[in-house]
Amino acid sequence: MSELLQAESLNKTFGAVTAVHNANLHINPAEIVAIMGRSGSGKTTTMHLLAGLESPSGGRVVYRGQNIAGLDEDALAVWRRDNIGLIFQAFHLIPTLSALENVAFPLYPARVPVAKRRQRAAERLAQVGLADRADHRPSRLSGGEQQRVAIARALINNPGLILADEPTGNLDSETGADILALFHRLRDEAGVAFVIVTHDDEVAATADRIIRMKDGEITNNEL
Ligand SMILES: Nc1ncnc2c1ncn2[C@@H]1O[C@H](COP(=O)(O)OP(=O)(O)OP(=O)(O)O)[C@@H](O)[C@H]1O
Numbered sequence: 707m708s709e710l711l712q713a714e715s716l717n718k719t720f721g722a723v724t725a726v727h728n729a730n731l732h733i734n735p736a737e738i739v740a741i742m743g744r745s746g747s748g749k750t751t752t753m754h755l756l757a758g759l760e761s762p763s764g765g766r767v768v769y770r771g772q773n774i775a776g777l778d779e780d781a782l783a784v785w786r787r788d789n790i791g792l793i794f795q796a797f798h799l800i801p802t803l804s805a806l807e808n809v810a811f812p813l814y815p816a817r818v819p820v821a822k823r824r825q826r827a828a829e830r831l832a833q834v835g836l837a838d839r840a841d842h843r844p845s846r847l848s849g850g851e852q853q854r855v856a857i858a859r860a861l862i863n864n865p866g867l868i869l870a871d872e873p874t875g876n877l878d879s880e881t882g883a884d885i886l887a888l889f890h891r892l893r894d895e896a897g898v899a900f901v902i903v904t905h906d907d908e909v910a911a912t913a914d915r916i917i918r919m920k921d922g923e924i925t926n927n928e929l
């Protein structure tokens with residue numbers, strides 16, 4: 707089995723609402739997949755299920771042969787830290803920390819020594835073109851710069867898969883294009899796979915594959 711991630715018959719209900727219904731999908735290594743669909747169609751819920759941030763009401767998510775539903779809370783957090791990079795539309799940066807400290811933040815529970823943490827964070831900031839903003843707090847960064855800090859943070863543990871919920875939604879088209887170019891570079895150079903939720907046809911057109919959702923269902927379902 708060569709897939710990086712496989713979701714089988716995924717279901718998620720919130721009370722009477724079926725957010726995701728019988729979704730089957732796979733993600734290959736070094737592949738960029740876009741998820742498209744109208745507001746409320748279940749895209750974010752699907753991302754949360756793939757990241758183990760929500761547990762499915764039915765079905766399973768298998769990452770590199772491991773069923774993540776079989777992990778307890780602590781093991782799941784470690785699995786996520788080591789394998790998944792998360793990028794949200796709202797950047798979720800910590801306002802009291804500098805750009806460098808935000809990027810290094812996921813390393814704290816891993817007990818990485820301070821000097822090593824700072825060095826790795828600095829490398830990631832350089833990778834997103836922000837070496838000269840390392841000491842800035844988020845309030846002293848532009849929206850695009852904050853998004854790039856969030857991307858650097860998502861990269862800090864060399865994840866195999868990055869899940870990005872509208873990563874370019876708040877950005878001007880030029881900054882958005884820079885970020886997509888960065889994703890393509892990471893795919894080509896580091897073999898990182900991406901799932902990108904987007905409403906933007908131009909963003910989706912840069913993906914290797916598009917998954918379409920409607921009313922909680924994947925309309926181009928694989929099984
Ligand atoms: N925690 C929750 N409790 C109850 N209902 C929820 C919850 N999260 C999502 N839903 C419902 O599930 C459906 C899918 O929501 P989801 O956030 O996945 O949509 P989406 O495709 O990401 O939409 P958007 O494009 O607006 O971000 C919606 O009808 C939503 O109201």
Ligand SMILES: [Mg+2]
Nearest residue numbers: 749750751871
């Ligand atoms: Mg959403």
